[in-house]
Amino acid sequence: MPHATARERRTRRRGLRRRFTARDLAVIGVLLGFAILLDLFVIWGPTVASITLSFSSWDGLSDLNWVGGDNYDTLAGGDYPPFWPAVRNNLLWIAFLGLVATPFGLLLAVVIDRGVRFSRFYQSTIYLPVVLSLAVVGFIAQLVFSRDQGALNAILGNQDNPTDWLGDRDLNIWMVLLAAGWRHTGYVMILYLAGLKAVAPELKEAAAIDGANERQTFLRVVFPTMRPVNVVVLVITIIESLRAFDIVYAINKGRNGLELLSVLVTDNIIGEASRIGFGSAIAVVLLTVSLGFIVTYLVQEMRGEERR
Amino acid sequence: MTADIPTTAGPRPGTAAPAGKPDRPAAKRPRRGRFGVHIFLGGVSLAFLAPLLLAVYASLRPYEETAEHGYFSLPRSLSFDYYRQAFSDSEMSKYFINSIIIAVPGVLVVLFLASFVAFVVARLRIRGGLFLLILFTAGNLLPQQVIVTPLYVMFNRIELPYWMSESMLLYDSYWAVILVNVGFQMGFCVFVLANFMRALPNEILEAAVVDGAGVWTRYWRIVLPLCRPALAALGTLQFTWMYNDFLWALVFISDGDKLPITSALNNLRGQFFTDYNLLAAGSVLVALPTIVVFLLLQRHFIAGLTLGSTKG
Numbered sequence: 001m002p003h004a005t006a007r008e009r010r011t012r013r014r015g016l017r018r019r020f021t022a023r024d025l026a027v028i029g030v031l032l033g034f035a036i037l038l039d040l041f042v043i044w045g046p047t048v049a050s051i052t053l054s055f056s057s058w059d060g061l062s063d064l065n066w067v068g069g070d071n072y073d074t075l076a077g078g079d080y081p082p083f084w085p086a087v088r089n090n091l092l093w094i095a096f097l098g099l100v101a102t103p104f105g106l107l108l109a110v111v112i113d114r115g116v117r118f119s120r121f122y123q124s125t126i127y128l129p130v131v132l133s134l135a136v137v138g139f140i141a142q143l144v145f146s147r148d149q150g151a152l153n154a155i156l157g158n159q160d161n162p163t164d165w166l167g168d169r170d171l172n173i174w175m176v177l178l179a180a181g182w183r184h185t186g187y188v189m190i191l192y193l194a195g196l197k198a199v200a201p202e203l204k205e206a207a208a209i210d211g212a213n214e215r216q217t218f219l220r221v222v223f224p225t226m227r228p229v230n231v232v233v234l235v236i237t238i239i240e241s242l243r244a245f246d247i248v249y250a251i252n253k254g255r256n257g258l259e260l261l262s263v264l265v266t267d268n269i270i271g272e273a274s275r276i277g278f279g280s281a282i283a284v285v286l287l288t289v290s291l292g293f294i295v296t297y298l299v300q301e302m303r304g305e306e307r308r
Numbered sequence: 309m310t311a312d313i314p315t316t317a318g319p320r321p322g323t324a325a326p327a328g329k330p331d332r333p334a335a336k337r338p339r340r341g342r343f344g345v346h347i348f349l350g351g352v353s354l355a356f357l358a359p360l361l362l363a364v365y366a367s368l369r370p371y372e373e374t375a376e377h378g379y380f381s382l383p384r385s386l387s388f389d390y391y392r393q394a395f396s397d398s399e400m401s402k403y404f405i406n407s408i409i410i411a412v413p414g415v416l417v418v419l420f421l422a423s424f425v426a427f428v429v430a431r432l433r434i435r436g437g438l439f440l441l442i443l444f445t446a447g448n449l450l451p452q453q454v455i456v457t458p459l460y461v462m463f464n465r466i467e468l469p470y471w472m473s474e475s476m477l478l479y480d481s482y483w484a485v486i487l488v489n490v491g492f493q494m495g496f497c498v499f500v501l502a503n504f505m506r507a508l509p510n511e512i513l514e515a516a517v518v519d520g521a522g523v524w525t526r527y528w529r530i531v532l533p534l535c536r537p538a539l540a541a542l543g544t545l546q547f548t549w550m551y552n553d554f555l556w557a558l559v560f561i562s563d564g565d566k567l568p569i570t571s572a573l574n575n576l577r578g579q580f581f582t583d584y585n586l587l588a589a590g591s592v593l594v595a596l597p598t599i600v601v602f603l604l605l606q607r608h609f610i611a612g613l614t615l616g617s618t619k620g
Contacts (some may be wrong), residue, residue, distance in 0.1 A: 013424065020523065023524070027523050028428060030526075031424045031425075031573070032424065032428050035422070035425045035494065037438070038490065038491050039444060042487060042490075042492065044443070046455035046458035046459050046462070050454055053458065054617075055497070060461060060464075084498075109420060110351070111349060114345075116349065117346075121353070122350075122352075124603070125353040125356055126356050127610075128357070128602065130484050131599060131609070133553075133598070136552075136573070136591045136595050139363075139591045140456075140461070140591055141359075142360055142584060143362055143363055143379055144362060144381075145586065147380045148378070149379050149584070150380075151362055151378070153378070154380030154381065155380045186356070191613065199592075223584050235449070239449055241453060243451045243453075245453070245555055246554040250554075260452065261453070262404065262453045266453065266558075269456070269457050270559060276457055276461065280457050282453075283451075283453050283454045284454075286453055287450065289453045290454075294449045294450070301445070
């Protein structure tokens with residue numbers, strides 16, 4: 001009923017009570033209520049708790065002891081050595097996925113979308129790594145990059161002086177990024193393939209008639225019209241980068257050059273130290289960074305909702 | 309250069325143009341370019357498959373051989389010994405069942421709850437619908453580590469009767485992992501399903517209201533059957549995600565016997581020595597179900613992802 005007049009709308013609102021019988025309200029109350037409670041219990045409650053605990057020095061057993069911003073001071077001041085390397089690695093992760101893997105996925109989508117033979121085959125193979133668990137990706141990376149037996153050293157033929165791709169702390173993050181990009185590219189490709197299909201062909205034809213060449217058509221017409229997909233891809237890229245955990249954990253538990261914020265949080269709770277307050281402070285750093293992008297995404301998505 | 313190639317212009321596989329028909333010049337020009345495209349796409353596909361093929365290849369060869377000659381060498385003997393070993397010594401089948409115990413109820417519950425929430429948000433004009441949608445969607449975008457610490461503490465304090473959990477706690481039980489998986493994935497499902505349900509024709513539901521159908525009937529008998537394609541897509545996607553999950557089980561389960569298969573893979577790593585060929589066999593076994601699901605249900609899989617990104 002898109003064209004409801006103001007009066008109709010008013011009566012509808014007044015009739016809300018009557019619209020639902022007691023049984024209806026019970027069904028809504030129980031099912032919706034349960035879903036909301038679960039969401040609050042599993043997601044939002046813990047989020048608030050993380051923020052609160054980050055101002056304490058709690059170890060999980062003793063009494064809560066509020067320490068103000070001490071945990072954050074420790075992080076910023078460099079008294080916790082793995083913190084800044086982890087921040088650097090997370091930023092590298094965003095940069096690599098955003099500047100290398102994502103454009104590559106877009107390129108593949110554009111090439112496949114132009115309609116070549118066997119496109120289904122290409123599409124499936126490139127997408128295949130996405131269905132793998134990141135832990136499996138981590139283990140496979142070890143087969144490729146291992147120093148003594150790995151395929152990469154064999155292909156490069158440097159058996160006499162082998163490079164320890166995953167052991168060298170200046171090198172290993174790049175190899176892990178390659179593995180992560182392997183998986184990310186296909187994901188981006190699929191999203192853009194759907195986006196490209198949704199672009200009206202008339203737009204491209206009109207641009208061609210106006211004398212735009214293919215590159216101009218893509219950059220000035222097609223790419224901007226895919227704005228919703230661009231936002232989704234941007235957010236997915238950043239959120240995935242901030243969530244990255246499984247690959248490095250499968251390789252070496254995120255040590256020796258592979259520190260990530262997510263690993264530090266996990267280490268501080270399931271490690272022997274059990275520094276819950278401190279781990280929460282790192283989690284809040286993650287939360288703060290991701291929140292900006294989550295809001296961007298929601299504004300983009302919900303803008304459409306309100307118009308409905 | 310005029311390159312007015314519409315997306316659907318490429319000849320479909322198996323429908324070559326009839327020989328007698330003169331080729332349009334536009335169809336002829338890209339041919340050389342097409343050759344390059346095939347080399348490019350073929351190369352990328354091969355590069356993307358190579359690590360997987362290497363894993364399969366490594367898993368078929370004995371450790372002594374690859375230790376001496378490396379993974380990238382000609383085979384001298386091939387066998388399925390590592391798979392046998394993974395199943396018998398490492399009891400991979402047990403962990404596989406654990407994964408099913410977690411993923412199947414998880415998917416069913418999340419689809420049920422999320423579809424009802426989506427129905428309320430998209431189809432019943434209740435106040436705060438948009439707020440609910442934001443609440444659920446945003447929850448799915450948080451990094452897992454933001455919520456993991458308080459959940460760990462909470463689960464260690466919630467007691468369960470023995471028949472529900474041998475540990476007598478929510479911690480170290482399947483319940484914990486299922487609960488978190490459901491809660492965490494609900495946002496994505498609500499978002500996708502709400503988009504899908506909005507696109508359903510109004511008339512059917514209005515007719516049901518006139519007939520006096522209650523909320524439950526409208527949801528269960530009318531909307532849900534119409535959502536079958538979206539539910540299939542989401543079910544496929546969610547099964548893969550829950551099956552692939554690594555972190556929740558790692559943090560919330562301490563009893564090694566209860567680990568799902570993805571997390572149990574770490575157990576194939578020895579304390580002092582790791583037989584990477586065994587690990588490769590394990591990786592292939594873990595990856596196999598998801599690859600099979602993907603190849604069989606590819607359409608649903610991709611539909612699930614793209615339903616969330618392009619508005620229907």
